Amino acid sequence: MIQVAPSVLSADFGNLQRDVEAICDAGCDLVHVDVMDGHFVPNLTIGPVVVSAIAACATKPLDIHLMVENNTFFVDLFAPLKPAYISFHIEEEKHPHRLIQKIRSLGIKPAIVLNPHTPPESVEYLLQDLDMILLMSVNPGFGGQSFIDTVIPKASKLNEMRNRLNPNCLIQVDGGVTDKNIQSLKDAGVDVVVAGSYVFNHASKKEAIKSLQI
Numbered sequence: 461m462i463q464v465a466p467s468v469l470s471a472d473f474g475n476l477q478r479d480v481e482a483i484c485d486a487g488c489d490l491v492h493v494d495v496m497d498g499h500f501v502p503n504l505t506i507g508p509v510v511v512s513a514i515a516a517c518a519t520k521p522l523d524i525h526l527m528v529e530n531n532t533f534f535v536d537l538f539a540p541l542k543p544a545y546i547s548f549h550i551e552e553e554k555h556p557h558r559l560i561q562k563i564r565s566l567g568i569k570p571a572i573v574l575n576p577h578t579p580p581e582s583v584e585y586l587l588q589d590l591d592m593i594l595l596m597s598v599n600p601g602f603g604g605q606s607f608i609d610t611v612i613p614k615a616s617k618l619n620e621m622r623n624r625l626n627p628n629c630l631i632q633v634d635g636g637v638t639d640k641n642i643q644s645l646k647d648a649g650v651d652v653v654v655a656g657s658y659v660f661n662h663a664s665k666k667e668a669i670k671s672l673q674i
């Protein structure tokens with residue numbers, strides 16, 4: 461069954477505790493946290509003070525997605541919050557293998573993120589060391605964007621590589637995920653989806669999450 465990680469970026473930040481508790485009670489698998497630095501992406505979100513408040517009320521593991529220029533600095537900042545995963549962008553890292561090792565040495569599962577234009581082959585020699593690969597299905601930076609369809613053949617290609625090189629590595633897709641594209645994602649071999657506006661704008665978060673856990 462597909463795991464669902466609602467993106468807290470679409471929560472009501474004036475009622476953050478209420479919304480984090482709501483998605484956990486509604487049966488989500490992970491709580492997805494988007495960290496943006498205003499440099500790697502043209503948006504600025506939250507730091508460790510707010511993420512520790514999220515961690516304090518979340519009853520599901522945290523999945524931290526770094527959209528930043530200085531990955532190592534941010535890994536050190538968020539590691540004490542003990543997230544299940546930290547993912548970083550391959551486009552912004554000169555030494556991805558070293559950073560994977562560092563994240564794992566901190567007791568956190570390492571994941572790599574690929575922007576829409578980045579080919580799956582870019583992680584071929586890292587796959588054995590990863591717990592998850594996140595394919596962006598929107599340009600990173602904002603919630604509420606339209607799903608980029610080319611992620612489907614890209615996920616299929618990655619699925620073939622992952623089955624061959626490291627079947628334990630999960631494939632995650634993030635951006636514009638709804639009940640309309642979830643079946644194609646499942647068919648392409650996707651294991652985890654991030655969904656922001658679809659879950660938070662739905663009349664029932666429970667129904668929304670259930671409709672993606674296929």
Ligand SMILES: O=C(CO)[C@@H](O)[C@H](O)COP(=O)(O)O
Pocket residue numbers: 467469470492494525598599600601602603604605634635636637654655656657658
């Ligand atoms: O990382 C990002 C955007 O950069 C995502 O996590 C979005 O926040 C997902 O939101 P929706 O596209 O589902 O509204």
